[in-house]
Amino acid sequence: MSPLKRNDPSFTYSSGSEAEGSSPSRKRARNDVDESFRGVQNIKVFIVTSKLGNDEFVALEKLAQSRALSTGAQRKGLTVLKLCNSPEAADMIVTNIRMRKRFERTIDWKLAKGKAVVTPEWLIDSVNLGTPQACEAYAAIQDLHETTEENCPEPCEKCENAIDSDNEPHDGPLSPTTTEVDWVSHELEAAPPKCDISKLSYLSNYCCQRPSPLKCPNQELVEQLAVIMRFRDLEGEAMQMLAYEKTIATIKAFPKKITEDTLEEFSKLPYVGQKTMTKTREFLSLGHILETKTILASERYESLSLFTQVFGIGASVARQLYDVHGLRTIEQLHLFYDVDAIVDKDEDVADPDEPPEFRIPHALRLMDELNLKIPRSEVESIRDLVMSELEKIEPGYVGILVGGYRRGKQESNDVDIVIGHSDPSTAKAKITGLSKKLTRRLYKKGVVTNVMHLSSFRAPNAMRTAHWDSLEKALTVFILPPNLKNPKAPRVHRRVDLIFAAPQSFWTAVVGWSGSKMFQRDLRRWAKDKKMLKFDSTGITHRWDSKQIVASSEEDVFRILGLEYVSPEWRNADL
Ligand code: DCP
Ligand code: MG
Numbered sequence: 187m188s189p190l191k192r193n194d195p196s197f198t199y200s201s202g203s204e205a206e207g208s209s210p211s212r213k214r215a216r217n218d219v220d221e222s223f224r225g226v227q228n229i230k231v232f233i234v235t236s237k238l239g240n241d242e243f244v245a246l247e248k249l250a251q252s253r254a255l256s257t258g259a260q261r262k263g264l265t266v267l268k269l270c271n272s273p274e275a276a277d278m279i280v281t282n283i284r285m286r287k288r289f290e291r292t293i294d295w296k297l298a299k300g301k302a303v304v305t306p307e308w309l310i311d312s313v314n315l316g317t318p319q320a321c322e323a324y325a326a327i328q329d330l331h332e333t334t335e336e337n338c339p340e341p342c343e344k345c346e347n348a349i350d351s352d353n354e355p356h357d358g359p360l361s362p363t364t365t366e367v368d369w370v371s372h373e374l375e376a377a378p379p380k381c382d383i384s385k386l387s388y389l390s391n392y393c394c395q396r397p398s399p400l401k402c403p404n405q406e407l408v409e410q411l412a413v414i415m416r417f418r419d420l421e422g423e424a425m426q427m428l429a430y431e432k433t434i435a436t437i438k439a440f441p442k443k444i445t446e447d448t449l450e451e452f453s454k455l456p457y458v459g460q461k462t463m464t465k466t467r468e469f470l471s472l473g474h475i476l477e478t479k480t481i482l483a484s485e486r487y488e489s490l491s492l493f494t495q496v497f498g499i500g501a502s503v504a505r506q507l508y509d510v511h512g513l514r515t516i517e518q519l520h521l522f523y524d525v526d527a528i529v530d531k532d533e534d535v536a537d538p539d540e541p542p543e544f545r546i547p548h549a550l551r552l553m554d555e556l557n558l559k560i561p562r563s564e565v566e567s568i569r570d571l572v573m574s575e576l577e578k579i580e581p582g583y584v585g586i587l588v589g590g591y592r593r594g595k596q597e598s599n600d601v602d603i604v605i606g607h608s609d610p611s612t613a614k615a616k617i618t619g620l621s622k623k624l625t626r627r628l629y630k631k632g633v634v635t636n637v638m639h640l641s642s643f644r645a646p647n648a649m650r651t652a653h654w655d656s657l658e659k660a661l662t663v664f665i666l667p668p669n670l671k672n673p674k675a676p677r678v679h680r681r682v683d684l685i686f687a688a689p690q691s692f693w694t695a696v697v698g699w700s701g702s703k704m705f706q707r708d709l710r711r712w713a714k715d716k717k718m719l720k721f722d723s724t725g726i727t728h729r730w731d732s733k734q735i736v737a738s739s740e741e742d743v744f745r746i747l748g749l750e751y752v753s754p755e756w757r758n759a760d761l
Pocket of ligand 2: 588589590591598599600601602
């Protein structure tokens with residue numbers, strides 16, 4: 187059956203994206219609109235991103251997004267173009283690729299033969315002319331010319347309940363369906379959309395409303411304050427630490443250099459109190475903060491911060507090692523944890539199928555490597571390798587690099603990847619249990635050397651406990667295979683976190699794991715204080731009945747929370 191002749195009963199014109207079970211008023215609104223457009227027909231369009239520039243893609247996507255066209259005799263029918271995220275679900279595939287070989291690398295050939303595969307001009311002309319065009323002149327691949335013609339949606343001549351011909355076709359964006367998550371596939375491959383920072387304000391009480399760059403005009407002051415913040419953390423003074431984190435977040439968004447001239451304005455910003463003002467004045471006159479200098483010179487700070495660099499050692503264990511066992515150096519820690527004996531023994535008894543657990547002795551042995559920063563190119567290579575292994579398990583998995591990389595950091599401390607599946611109807615099943623399957627596979631390839639058990643990850647590492655969510659994840663130690671072009675290049679162990687998210691959690695997982703930590707914290711605070719909602723990486727839910735509101739893109743997360751969109755490079759609210 188031609189797509190144009192198919193009535194799609196699932197089609198709704200809701201303006202939100204709440205999951206089933208949303209409020210009665212919203213349900214009523216959906217039904218009202220549904221009723222008036224009964225008989226509307228959809229063409230589902232999938233746009234292949236390869237060979238399209240980002241701008242071109244975004245422009246095409248905008249053209250196709252829930253665009254209503256008129257069809258049929260006296261243009262009485264209504265056809266709605268709907269973007270979809272998988273070629274399987276599409277009626278039309280729009281591509282800039284012309285060569286069969288290249289196209290086959292992107293879309294399964296058998297699948298393509300069942301679709302109309304057209305050039306972007308089809309989309310442009312159909313929208314400009316206000317009616318879907320015959321495909322003949324737009325076939326993208328020579329060998330698919332015939333099947334494209336066969337599968338081309340025919341103009342609808344007898345649309346039931348056709349709209350009145352006096353009515354102009356709707357050309358405004360009609361929001362996607364409510365229950366299925368519509369994947370915005372370009373976001374998976376291209377850079378995230380930019381935000382308009384003039385709509386944000388550094389005066390806000392919430393980090394998630396301020397533009398916070400990677401490096402701010404007062405970065406040196408931030409770094410001096412961060413030493414005091416870290417010291418409070420090491421001493422277990424959580425509230426004091428948070429107070430410094432909040433002040434640092436405020437300064438990160440303050441766009442002016444703090445000088446005698448701007449000090450007055452600075453003093454009125456949120457979370458800037460007397461203590462901060464004293465320290466800032468010190469900094470302005472001396473070039474450093476006195477307390478920072480004292481902390482940096484202390485043996486206690488040096489040892490505790492060294493110890494907490496070892497994966498698995500949090501502040502309270504570090505204090506015990508220092509206070510109770512009298513340890514001061516990493517060499518002493520090596521002896522204390524009997525690193526050589528334990529790691530060697532573990533290697534001898536390693537299970538060939540199951541990656542060994544990464545514990546403190548292993549972390550100590552690899553400490554120097556794991557503390558090396560990871561350049562963006564290596565972050566990308568790690569992502570590519572993970573994705574190619576997933577592809578071998580089953581096609582359709584998608585992955586986004588999140589964490590500091592997504593916020594624009596040139597060098598990361600670890601690699602964070604959120605993984606989903608592009609077929610919304612089966613994604614949940616395809617994600618469940620994937621963590622184990624994938625890590626085993628990567629272990630057998632020698633790429634993953636260890637995994638952290640989630641329980642040991644929970645405490646006492648404060649950084650992580652605060653971020654805990656119920657998403658499935660694999661926290662791994664990873665090493666890229668030898669570089670064939672440069673076999674002598676050193677191979678370095680890296681920390682790689684893989685986060686697995688079903689469609690209803692995918693975009694909140696992306697936002698949550700993109701951070702920064704304080705930005706994410708304030709999204710939660712904002713949702714709670716202002717919207718009666720609960721936000722975390724797992725999803726957004728009503729506080730009163732725990733019903734989930736599903737986001738269909740990163741921007742949608744902000745929209746649901748009633749916030750201006752902030753692109754990742756402006757979410758650097760931490761150091
Ligand atoms: N996160 C959080 N709360 C925490 C720790 C982390 O919300 N207590 C979120 C925000 C972080 C993201 O998880 O951006 C990833 O955590 P990382 O520790 O990997 O931090 P980054 O990726 O931001 O920086 P880097 O890995 O370079 O240190
Ligand atoms: Mg990270």
